[in-house]
Amino acid sequence: MQTSKSELRQATDPTSGNSFALGFKSLDHEVSVPQLPVQGKFPPWLTGTLLRVAPCKYDLGRQTVNHWFDGLAMLHKFSFAQGYVSYANRFLHSDAFQEATKTGGFTMRGFATDPCGTLFQRVLSKFTTRWTDNSNVNVSYFARQAVALTETRMPVRFDPDTLETLGHAPILPDVKGVVTIAHPHYDRDRDCLYSYLLDFGMKSRYRLFSIDNTSGAQKVVAELKIDRPAYMHSFGMSSRYLVLVEFPLVVHPLSFIFRCQPFIRNYRWRPERGLRFHVFEKEGGRRVKTVEAESVFAFHHVNAYEKGDELIVDFVAHHDAGIIDQLYLARLRAGEPIDPGGRPMRYRIPLGASSHVRREVLSDTRMELPRIDYGRTAGRCYRTVWGAGTHRPGNFIDSIVKVNVENGQTLKWWEEDAYPGEPVFVADPNSQNEDTGVLVSVVLDARRNRSFLLVLDATSLVEVARAECPHPIPFGFHGNYYPAAANECRLPGTGAPG
Numbered sequence: 429m430q431t432s433k434s435e436l437r438q439a440t441d442p443t444s445g446n447s448f449a450l451g452f453k454s455l456d457h458e459v460s461v462p463q464l465p466v467q468g469k470f471p472p473w474l475t476g477t478l479l480r481v482a483p484c485k486y487d488l489g490r491q492t493v494n495h496w497f498d499g500l501a502m503l504h505k506f507s508f509a510q511g512y513v514s515y516a517n518r519f520l521h522s523d524a525f526q527e528a529t530k531t532g533g534f535t536m537r538g539f540a541t542d543p544c545g546t547l548f549q550r551v552l553s554k555f556t557t558r559w560t561d562n563s564n565v566n567v568s569y570f571a572r573q574a575v576a577l578t579e580t581r582m583p584v585r586f587d588p589d590t591l592e593t594l595g596h597a598p599i600l601p602d603v604k605g606v607v608t609i610a611h612p613h614y615d616r617d618r619d620c621l622y623s624y625l626l627d628f629g630m631k632s633r634y635r636l637f638s639i640d641n642t643s644g645a646q647k648v649v650a651e652l653k654i655d656r657p658a659y660m661h662s663f664g665m666s667s668r669y670l671v672l673v674e675f676p677l678v679v680h681p682l683s684f685i686f687r688c689q690p691f692i693r694n695y696r697w698r699p700e701r702g703l704r705f706h707v708f709e710k711e712g713g714r715r716v717k718t719v720e721a722e723s724v725f726a727f728h729h730v731n732a733y734e735k736g737d738e739l740i741v742d743f744v745a746h747h748d749a750g751i752i753d754q755l756y757l758a759r760l761r762a763g764e765p766i767d768p769g770g771r772p773m774r775y776r777i778p779l780g781a782s783s784h785v786r787r788e789v790l791s792d793t794r795m796e797l798p799r800i801d802y803g804r805t806a807g808r809c810y811r812t813v814w815g816a817g818t819h820r821p822g823n824f825i826d827s828i829v830k831v832n833v834e835n836g837q838t839l840k841w842w843e844e845d846a847y848p849g850e851p852v853f854v855a856d857p858n859s860q861n862e863d864t865g866v867l868v869s870v871v872l873d874a875r876r877n878r879s880f881l882l883v884l885d886a887t888s889l890v891e892v893a894r895a896e897c898p899h900p901i902p903f904g905f906h907g908n909y910y911p912a913a914a915n916e917c918r919l920p921g922t923g924a925p926g
């Protein structure tokens with residue numbers, strides 16, 4: 429682990445407060461800036477676009493949303509060309525946004541926020557409330573169409589040049605189900621995306637599906653009946669398999685009808701269930717294995733690959749699902765201490781007769797929002813994961829970390845009162861080496877009351893350049909880099925699910 433001078437200063441400074449609350453202030457300011465002021469020099473090959481989406485409006489007028497995950501989505505675009513970078517941001521005009529703008533409140537069922545009203549009105553509305561299309565989690569391309577994603581089946585299409593909202597791109601419109609994820613995988617060999625849809629009911633089902641990247645055709649690949657569906661924010665993909673890992677945060681499907689609670693509050697933590705790994709073949713959809721392990725919770729898979737007679741599944745594990753409760757808006761805005769990081773863990777799933785799962789801690793480094801060199805290593809043996817880390821205990825994510833998953837070695841970038849978002853890896857097209865390239869990350873500089881786009885050397889985490897934004901950008905989740913001008917961004921998969 430590297431220790432910088434500023435790190436030592438921070439560790440001995442008892443006056444450091446939690447200035448991260450600034451990252452949860454609504455941003456209403458929409459701009460288009462042709463050229464941001466730059467310190468340092470971007471690599472000449474960096475000529476693409478970083479597209480991100482983030483919750484940026486929390487205060488709707490007569491209602492403030494309850495949770496970070498419910499802020500209304502805003503798109504952000506950074507386009508690099510000839511050593512310069514432009515910046516634009518624009519609200520995603522989802523139905524949820526339009527209605528919130530008109531009514532001053534939340535009109536759809538969100539993650540931890542429901543339409544406001546009396547208890548009686550809310551009970552009545554259980555039967556009619558629509559699931560939100562506030563797609564604030566990630567961006568992707570469905571058959572060459574840019575989409576913003578959340579965990580419901582109505583992704584929102586947008587123009588990657590103008591950031592104008594274009595309508596919906598429904599998932600599996602002829603199949604039942606409401607909940608999906610914002611972390612599809614791109615399979616380069618098959619040129620398709622994979623994801624899953626959850627159908628709640630007396631007999632709930634997970635349905636893994638694919639989207640053909642050329643035709644846009646969607647089809648169900650595999651199906652699994654389930655009694656108590658789990659909250660799964662992402663899943664694993666190796667070259668042959670798709671892996672659903674059920675964390676023991678589960679829901680009784682009827683709870684949505686009979687309990688008057690926002691989405692996630694219907695889920696219960698049942699550690700006695702442990703973890704359940706369901707392994708499906710991509711070809712044919714056969715379930716080849718279900719095995720169990722000790723309970724943990726995770727949002728984000730890192731990578732998965734086959735090695736001999738084992739399937740390796742890596743994700744960022746938290747001890748339990750308490751992290752969700754730590755991300756309620758009132759807590760965050762109060763700057764209360766928080767522990768947002770998990771640890772990268774490895775699970776070895778036997779593909780033969782055994783059902784014994786082996787578990788390893790890849791590093792004790794606290795991290796979240798993991799990224800890999802997706803274009804070169806997704807579904808394959810890999811060496812490096814980058815993520816947003818927690819350097820100072822109790823702080824929000826305040827550093828960028830790089831972990832070597834083979835030997836646990838860790839590097840860190842950190843600066844006082846700076847709060848980086850997810851570091852997105854951009855491969856140097858002139859190299860074949862796994863971690864050769866840069867990381868791009870939107871960093872909130874609480875001291876200067878604005879954000880900057882940080883570019884780090886991905887191997888050493890040494891700063892290459894930074895470009896100053898005209899305002900502070902609220903904390904977001906995910907985005908992707910597309911190695912061409914925005915109007916030529918038609919290839920998915922060089923970016924990745926976060």
Ligand code: CO
Nearest residue numbers: 661727905926
């Ligand atoms: Co995520």
